[in-house]
Amino acid sequence: MTRYRVAVVGLGIGAMHLKGWREVADRFEVVAIVDQDAARLTAVGTEYGVADRYQSLDPVLARADIDIIDIATPPALHQPMIEAALKAGKHAICEKPLLPSLKAFDQVEALLASTGRQLMPVFQYRFGNGFKRLHALMAAGLAGKPYLASIETAWTRGADYYAVPWRGKKATEWGGALITHAIHAHDALEWLMGPIASVRAATTTRVNPIETEDCAGVVVELESGAIATLTVTLGAAEEVSRLKFHFSGLTVESNLQPYKFGFDPWRFIARTAEAQAAVDQVVQAVEPGLEGYPGQFLAFADALDHGQPPPVTVADARRSIALLTAIYRSARTGETVRLPIPAGAPDYGGWL
Ligand SMILES: NC(=O)c1ccc[n+]([C@@H]2O[C@H](COP(=O)([O-])OP(=O)(O)OC[C@H]3O[C@@H](n4cnc5c(N)ncnc54)[C@H](O)[C@@H]3O)[C@@H](O)[C@H]2O)c1
Structure with missing residues (x-):
């Protein structure tokens, strides 16, 4: 059984992640936290006893001793931080909403295939x-x-x-x-x-x-x-x-x-x-x-140990974004929108 080493990025709801990680401390160790807000970094680091604190993600990605980047930043940072983590050879966990469009899922899924790393969306x-x-x-x-x-x-x-x-x-x-x-x-x-x-x-x-x-x-x-x-x-x-x-x-x-x-x-x-x-x-x-x-994190440890897909998959998160793509289109146009939404359909690249 491996004890995986985690860095948590974004310490709003990320502080609740730290509470969760603490409940499964036999399987994971949080070795670093990241937040651009220095006061938050100090308060959360002190509360959870994490000594290694950073105001940006890059130095954490350069550390060879970190296995998992746990991303709890605002939505617009999810895709760039996921991609940076995967390219640095890390597994990633990321808060909802994972990505802004079905096209973004295609991009991240291609990167997952080429890096062989895992990405677990949060649906705790x-x-x-x-x-x-x-x-x-x-x-x-x-x-x-x-x-x-x-x-x-x-x-x-x-x-x-x-x-x-x-x-x-x-x-x-x-x-x-x-x-x-x-x-x-x-x-x-x-x-x-x-x-x-x-x-x-x-x-x-x-x-x-x-x-x-x-x-x-x-x-x-x-x-x-x-x-x-x-x-x-x-x-x-x-x-x-x-x-x-x-x-x-x-x-x-x-x-x-x-x-x-x-x-x-x-x-x-x-x-x-x-x-x-x-x-x-x-x-x-x-x-x-x-x-x-802690329930989701524990199931992730078991999946990593056995080389299996995470307990919540990218396909699960993709389904949630496909539903939202259809809902927002229907609300905007008054139409009934059918799923699945094929590549190239209106809003495939996002509803914004
Ligand atoms: N699963 C859940 O139940 C749940 C609950 C709340 C929020 N969320 C999700 O979590 C994400 C964060 O939401 P929140 O409410 O914690 O937001 P928040 O604004 O309270 O916290 C985000 C933190 O990220 C930090 N941050 C922003 N940019 C950064 C950067 N470039 N580098 C490092 N740190 C940076 C901010 O300083 C802030 O402390 C959102 O996607 C939200 O939808 C999920």
């Missing part, structure tokens, strides 16, 4: 015991045919949040509540219910004086024929995330905690007492695992 919400139990039910054949999903992200953001200059602007955030906040909940849709066939969307900005959307409604048709609705606001008086999936075999509801919706407890409701007993047996047999960031 996938690492929750509710999702783990639902996957066990699906593997046991107890979920059945997908009928309908309703995914609600009702969060609250105000002026203090938008005081950070890159947020709320199309050029630097690439979009609003859909790409920055609801991306995690929406990622669950294809993961659990299969490929998307088409999207109809409406977006608006009503909560804050920003360029990007802060309310949205989307109707999704899946290739299976199932339907989903995605609703998003950043103007909720009470913050809730609610994921509800109806299958022929059962109805599933997440817990309502906005930032821990994947965690226990979830409700798994069958149609008869007999079916419920079978469902309960599978649900109770699932061994709870580490959740959130």
Whole structure:
């Protein structure tokens, strides 16, 4: 078992990564942190006991003793920092939204193939015991045919949040509540219910004086024929995330905690007492695992040890950006947009 050496770049949410890395310290050691903000660098370095602190990425890339660059900078820096890390022979982990377009995915995928390094997008919400139990039910054949999903992200953001200059602007955030906040909940849709066939969307900005959307409604048709609705606001008086999936075999509801919706407890409701007993047996047999960031990081260590793809793949992140490409086009044009979006289609190079 290798103990991998990590450098974390960007210490906003990156500080939460450090908390996550600390929970899997037997598999990883954070040996360096990077932030252009000197005060943040000192505060986070002191809190987490990281002595090697840098204000730019280049000297970290030159260090032969670092295996993984963990990127948690604002979106516009993701592609250049991923590419620099891969070219320097490092594995990379990067926060959502990974890349701004399907074309950018083509570029990064070509670099991954030529460098042989790994890139793991962050979707830490996938690492929750509710999702783990639902996957066990699906593997046991107890979920059945997908009928309908309703995914609600009702969060609250105000002026203090938008005081950070890159947020709320199309050029630097690439979009609003859909790409920055609801991306995690929406990622669950294809993961659990299969490929998307088409999207109809409406977006608006009503909560804050920003360029990007802060309310949205989307109707999704899946290739299976199932339907989903995605609703998003950043103007909720009470913050809730609610994921509800109806299958022929059962109805599933997440817990309502906005930032821990994947965690226990979830409700798994069958149609008869007999079916419920079978469902309960599978649900109770699932061994709870580490959740959130440490859960994703731990699964990455196992994948690296065994030379396997990361637990969240570039293809997963690509699907989330394909969905956003379709949503933003539909919201702009009023059209129903079909997926997959082929190379050369409108917006393949990005919706901005
Ligand atoms: N997965 C999640 O749940 C989650 C939560 C919050 C944010 N995010 C994502 O993480 C990313 C960062 O968001 P945030 O809220 O932490 O932003 P932030 O602005 O709070 O923090 C970003 C940090 O990066 C630093 N930085 C900027 N440019 C740099 C450079 N060239 N070199 C070194 N450091 C640099 C800034 O000084 C800042 O400290 C975004 O993509 C965001 O969408 C993900």
